[in-house]
Amino acid sequence: xxxxxxxxxxxxxxxxxxxxxxxxxxxxxxxxxxxxxxxxxxxxxxxxxxxxxxxxxxxxxxxxxxxxxxxxxxxxxxxxxxxxxxxxxxxxxxxxxxxxxxxxxxxxxxxxxxxxxxxxxxxxxxxxxxxxxxxxxxxxxxxxxxxxxxxxxxxxxxxxxxxxxxxxxxxxxxxxxxxxxxxxxxxxxxxxxxxxxxxxxxxxxxxxxxxxxxxx
Amino acid sequence: xxxxxxxxxxxxxxxxxxxxxxxxxxxxxxxxxxxxxxxxxxxxxxxxxxxxxxxxxxxxxxxxxxxxxxxxxxxxxxxxxxxxxxxxxxxxxxxxxxxxxxxxxxxxxxxxxxxxxxxxxxxxxxxxxxxxxxxxxxxxxxxxxxxxxxxxxxxxxxxxxxxxxxxxxxxxxxxxxxxxxxxxxxxxxxxxxxxxxxxxxxxxxxxxxxxxxxxx
Numbered sequence: 001x002x003x004x005x006x007x008x009x010x011x012x013x014x015x016x017x018x019x020x021x022x023x024x025x026x027x028x029x030x031x032x033x034x035x036x037x038x039x040x041x042x043x044x045x046x047x048x049x050x051x052x053x054x055x056x057x058x059x060x061x062x063x064x065x066x067x068x069x070x071x072x073x074x075x076x077x078x079x080x081x082x083x084x085x086x087x088x089x090x091x092x093x094x095x096x097x098x099x100x101x102x103x104x105x106x107x108x109x110x111x112x113x114x115x116x117x118x119x120x121x122x123x124x125x126x127x128x129x130x131x132x133x134x135x136x137x138x139x140x141x142x143x144x145x146x147x148x149x150x151x152x153x154x155x156x157x158x159x160x161x162x163x164x165x166x167x168x169x170x171x172x173x174x175x176x177x178x179x180x181x182x183x184x185x186x187x188x189x190x191x192x193x194x195x196x197x198x199x200x201x202x203x204x205x206x207x208x209x210x211x212x213x214x215x216x
Numbered sequence: 217x218x219x220x221x222x223x224x225x226x227x228x229x230x231x232x233x234x235x236x237x238x239x240x241x242x243x244x245x246x247x248x249x250x251x252x253x254x255x256x257x258x259x260x261x262x263x264x265x266x267x268x269x270x271x272x273x274x275x276x277x278x279x280x281x282x283x284x285x286x287x288x289x290x291x292x293x294x295x296x297x298x299x300x301x302x303x304x305x306x307x308x309x310x311x312x313x314x315x316x317x318x319x320x321x322x323x324x325x326x327x328x329x330x331x332x333x334x335x336x337x338x339x340x341x342x343x344x345x346x347x348x349x350x351x352x353x354x355x356x357x358x359x360x361x362x363x364x365x366x367x368x369x370x371x372x373x374x375x376x377x378x379x380x381x382x383x384x385x386x387x388x389x390x391x392x393x394x395x396x397x398x399x400x401x402x403x404x405x406x407x408x409x410x411x412x413x414x415x416x417x418x419x420x421x422x423x424x425x426x427x428x429x430x431x432x
Contacts, residue, residue, distance in 0.1 A: 052360040053318055064307050068321065070286070071313035078306050090294050091280050097287035102269055105284065105321045115326065118352065123345060129338075136334065144268040 003028040006050065007057040008035045008042075009211035012108055012172035013069040014057040018211075019168045020073050022202035024080045028059075032213035035113055055114075070104050073165050085164050096159045099148060099166035103173045107141035111176065131180065138177050142187050145170075149189040156196050163197060171197045175208065219244040222266065223273040224251045224258075225427035228324055228388035229285040230273040234427075235384045236289050238418035240296045244275075248429035251329060271330075286320050289381050301380050312375045315364060315382035319389045323357035327392065347396065354393050358403050361386075365405040372412050379413060387413045391424065 003021065005028050007014030021028045033056050034041045041047060042054045050065040051058045059066045061079070066072050077085055086093045109115070111134045119125040119133065153159055158166035174194045177184060184191055197203045209216055219237065221244050223230030237244045249272050250257045257263060258270045266281040267274045275282045277295070282288050293301055302309045325331070327350045335341040335349065369375055374382035390410045393400065400407055413419045425432055 052363040053322065053357075054360070055322070064310075066307075066310045066314065068314040068317035070317050070321070071310050074290075074313055075306060075310040078309065090291060091282075093294065094280075094282045094287050094291040097290055098282065098284040101284035101286050101320075104317075105286065105325050106269065106271070109321050109325045110331065114356075118349075122348065122352070123339065123341060125339060132338065133334075136338070140330075141269075144270070147268040 001026075002060075002062055004031050004060045005029070005057055006031045006033050006047070006060065008033055009208045009214045011035065011056045012176050013055070013104070015172035015175065015206055015208060016069045016104075016168045017057050017059060017072050017076075018206035019163075019171065019203055020076050020085060020165075022206050023085060023163055023168075023200075024076055024083065026076075026080060030212055032211075034213070070100060070165075073100070073168060077165075083162070085168065087159060087162075087164065092153065092159060095153055096164040096166045099145065099158055100164075100169040102141060102145060102148075103169040107137050107173055108176075110137040134180050135182055138173070138180070138182050141173075142177070142182075142190060146187050146189055149193065154189065154193075156193075158193055163200065163202075167193065167197050167203075170194065171203055217242075218276075218278055220247050220276045221245070221273055222247045222249050222263065222276065224249055225424045225430045227251065227272045228392050229271070229320070231388035231391065231422055231424060232285045232320075232384045233273050233275060233288050233292075234422035235379075235387065235419055236292050236301060236381075238422050239301060239379055239384075239416075240292055240299065242292070242296060246428055248427075250429065286316060286381075289316070289384060293381075299378070301384065303375060303378075303380065308369065308375060311369060312380040312382045315361065315374055316380075316385040318357060318361060318364075319385040323353050323389055324392075326353040350396050351398055354389070354396070354398050357389075358393070358398075358406060362403050362405055365409065370405065370409075372409075374409055379416065379418075383409065383413050383419075386410065387419055 051067050059072050155161040157163045267283050275288050371377040373379045
């Protein structure tokens with residue numbers, strides 16, 4: 001088994017995959033792709049050959065390049081089922097995947113680096129407008145998520161008392177929110193679950209600050 | 217078994233779920249949620265109770281509200297495995313899910329109605345800028361997808377000769393592209409697969425124009 005993760009310390013999609021790899025106790029190698037240096041290493045031909053979208057992460061698993069963090073989580077679950085990151089019952093699995101997708105589809109892609117760049121360059125948006133935009137989509141998403149997490153299915157983590165895909169997506173999104181100084185006071189459930197997650201070594205070791213390419 | 221789909225004829229996320237329901241030969245009931253009428257029926261309290269994100273679709277399956285189209289596709293695959301909408305091998309499943317996510321995470325959410333509204337109201341973007349934005353994210357996504365679809369795993373459909381999640385996501389995204397007059401000439405593979413899909417009744421009957429709430 002060989003797992004090499006092409007990612008970037010501050011990329012929240014890479015962070016999701018690092019958490020899942022750690023939760024499953026898999027050995028993996030880090031391969032930094034610097035999103036800013038030289039205009040972005042993800043745009044260079046050798047990386048684009050692995051990932052035509054020119055986005056991180058890419059997990060090269062036994063020579064096969066796998067892209068898109070949600071698809072990579074599903075792959076890891078199928079290839080390395082123990083410990084599971086999805087509950088057993090169908091409705092529970094659907095709930096976990098819906099929470100993950102609410103973050104990975106409806107918050108993060110809107111606040112991605114390439115989007116902020118487009119806003120600056122093509123829409124001529126100033127920094128204030130871009131920060132408002134960034135905060136708006138996190139707030140929209142977290143408002144809904146805080147309601148969803150009020151349900152009885154929530155336990156110590158987003159769903160029950162074992163971490164799932166939902167937690168793999170939540171923690172990196174909260175990291176982004178804190179980085180951009182979003183007021184987290186309205187989200188006690190989200191904050192409680194984030195803290196429970198970060199108490200586990202699998203999450204702690206996946207933090208951006210723990211990565212070899214960290215520049216903070 | 218009871219399946220009620222809360223959706224909107226022109227919502228491409230709803231369209232994905234309609235295709236999957238049809239491909240699996242499932243009987244389902246349509247429940248229209250008009251995204252524009254009265255400022256948007258999806259924002260009303262009774263719908264928000266089903267779907268705290270206030271987005272369509274929601275599939276109520278035997279009384280349980282399921283949200284997020286990708287999570288709903290996974291639910292349908294697990295609850296009604298025959299015919300499968302994912303290939304059997306792990307690498308193939310990862311490829312199909314990555315194509316689906318490339319559309320559902322990195323194209324569609326950026327061009328969603330709520331985003332265009334925010335651009336108009338909060339960023340004061342004019343129609344020309346919004347149309348450029350819309351086209352930009354489709355073009356970025358389709359450029360990468362056309363490369364991905366050049367691989368040998370592609371068959372009559374996005375992956376092999378049976379429709380998968382990838383096709384469920386591709387066809388609605390091409391519908392959006394055509395609606396906004398995106399030049400599809402650079403994407404012969406995408407167009408070929410779209411046509412192969414629309415030749416199947418499951419796709420044809422899921423088209424926006426075939427829905428009871430269609431206003432075209």
